[in-house]
Amino acid sequence: MNLSKFFEKSALIPVICQDERNGEVLMLGYANEEALRLTMETGTAWFFSRSRQKLWNKGETSGNFIFVSKILSDCDDDTLIYSGVPKGPVCHTGSRTCFYTTLWQKEGGC
Numbered sequence: 776m777n778l779s780k781f782f783e784k785s786a787l788i789p790v791i792c793q794d795e796r797n798g799e800v801l802m803l804g805y806a807n808e809e810a811l812r813l814t815m816e817t818g819t820a821w822f823f824s825r826s827r828q829k830l831w832n833k834g835e836t837s838g839n840f841i842f843v844s845k846i847l848s849d850c851d852d853d854t855l856i857y858s859g860v861p862k863g864p865v866c867h868t869g870s871r872t873c874f875y876t877t878l879w880q881k882e883g884g885c
Contacts, residue, residue, distance in 0.1 A: 776815075782808050784853050787823055792833075792841055792865065795858045801841065801865040802873040804833070806855065814843055820857050839863035 781788055786808075792801040804822035806814070810830055813821040820833040820841040834840030843859035866873040 778808050778811055781811065781848065781852050781855070787825065788853050788855060790820075790822065790855045790857055792820060792857045792859070792861075795844060795860060799872060800874055801861055801871075802833075811846075811855070814846065814857065818843055820859070833865075834862065837863070837867075839865060841865065 787805040790804050790806045792804065793799065794801055804820070805825055806821065807823040807830075810821040810823050813830070813832070817832070820843050822831055822833065823829070824831050832840075839862055841857065841859050841861045843857045845858040847856040847858060848854070861871075864871050866875070
């Protein structure tokens with residue numbers, strides 16, 4: 776499969792990680808072409824760290840891997856979803872998901 780079409784606009788694209796069991800958004804990372812290829816080859820989530828400027832396999836130090844079973848692309852082919860099952864908490868803080876802080880919420884529902 777030619778993966779280069781996903782990186783025509785940018786060398787790094789956003790990747791949303793989602794728990795396939797319940798649809799919960801776990802984290803957001805960035806992938807380059809090599810990270811995407813490694814994810815497809817290994818079945819675990821790979822990213823490119825913008826701060827460290829290197830590839831990283833989620834869980835390589837903590838053991839909290841995300842086992843990816845499906846990769847979805849958006850309609851513009853410039854954002855991906857890694858759908859899979861996490862082993863343990865995903866966030867470096869120890870939280871199940873990186874999205875646990877409510878920034879704003881409309882009062883009274885819809």
